[in-house]
Amino acid sequence: MRLFGTGDTAHQTSASSMSYEHPSAPIPVVGPGIGETLRVPIGDTGIEVFPLILGAAEFGWNVDLETSHAILDRYVEFGGNAVHTADGFSGGRSEHIIGQWLRSRRQLRDVVLGVRVGSHADNPGLGATNLVRAVEGSLTRLGVERIDILYLDATLDQSTNLEDTLATAEWLRGAGKINVLGAFRFAPERLVEARILASAGYPRIEVLDEPYNLIRRDAFEGDLRLVAGAQNLAVTPSHALEHGFLSGRHRSKALISQGVRGEQLRERLNRRGIRILRALDQIATDLQAPVAAVSIAWLLAQRTIAAPIVNTFAMQHVEELMQGAGISLTRTQIAELTRAGN
Incomplete structure (x- = not known):
């Protein structure tokens, strides 16, 4: 991420040059800067991030501007340095909120900014024209000159010629508007096609976002994980807590609110979901850690996972x-x- 008029992103010191020893106990929640030296590499990109990326899907929807800024501040205070948003989140309001936060805190030049494009109603899909318009729109709303990781969202577009999409991405990178290329909802075959095109000189996809967690495993565990491992992709899975279910806060169908989110949570309160929560409860008790933290730790223990993307509603959850x-x-x-979720 590069703010307008601020120059290049500040160099990030690699974790290997630090004397900091990764703790085996939970990070203390007292005092700022606890996680500043916890960094993991995003594949071979040279980018290093805190092992948890703050997702902004709720900003401008269920979380207002003031609370969003408080969440971002708290995340950075405790050592976080990577934020993920999308042009389709709240119709672009999420990006506006992050942009206002970045402009009001000019010292945060080393925040790694990941942006997913392709789902905004005005510029849907991954065709050349819409892709350029989507990136320009995101840059304007965020108030930055460059996006660190651009995720290509294939949810609405499985038919656009991938060669055309990558050629457009090549132009965007040459123009200094994006740095690293990522993919969202790409089938294994499409990732293989992308790697073949990369061998012919097109930009290489280096980051993969696929929804993945203790309860949602089938789509990733299989060919997709094999391809990600073979291509050395850094996997930054979204929906890390399954809409909050894996935080352990939602255990009664009667107490869950109505609406789409409520229905998603109620669907998880079945035998398998309750079995997973019980396993999380036991380990959380043994470790004296929050259930949500144990859910994140399981993800980080999975091969190919670099840093989960986690959305939150409140500052105290960070x-x-x-x-x-x-x-x-x-x-x-x-x-x-793992067995509890089988």
Whole structure:
């Protein structure tokens, strides 16, 4: 991410040059800057981020501007440095809110900014014209000159010629508008096609976002994970807490609110979902850590996972989420959680 008129992104010191030792216990939730030295590489891109990326899907929808800024401040205060949004989140309001936050805090030049494009109603899909318009729109709303990781969202567009999309991405990168290319909802075959095109000189897809968590596993575990591993893609899975279900806060169908989100949560309160929550409860008790943090720790223990994308509704939730990056689960604990979801 590069703010208008501020120059290049500040160099990030690699974790290997630090004397900091990764803790085996949860990150303390007392005092600022606890996680500033916790960084993981995003594949071979040279980008390093805190092991949890703050998602902004709720900004401008269920979370107002003031609360959104408080969440962002808290995340950075505890060492976070990566924010993820999309042109389709709240019709672009999420990007506006982040842009206002960036402009009001000029010192945050080293925030890694990931943006998913292709789902905005005005510029849907991954065709050349819409892709350029989508990136320009996101840059304007965010008030930045460059997007660090541009995720190509294939949800609405599985038919556009991938060669045309990558050629457009090549132009965008040459113009300094994007840095690294990522993919969202790409089938394994499409990733293989993209790698073949990359060998012919087109930009390489280096980051993959596929919804993945303890309860939503089928789409990723299989060919997609094999391809991601073979291509050394950095996987930054979204929906890390399954709309909040894996935080352990929603356990009664009667107490869950109405609407789309409520229906999603109620669907998870079945035998399998309750079995997973019980396994999380036991390990959370053993570790004296929040259930949400244990859910994040399980994700980080999975091969190919670099940093989950996690959305939150409240500032007080940020601290417990970030503890997940400081928990080292034993092999037995990982196996128990995995087995509970089978």
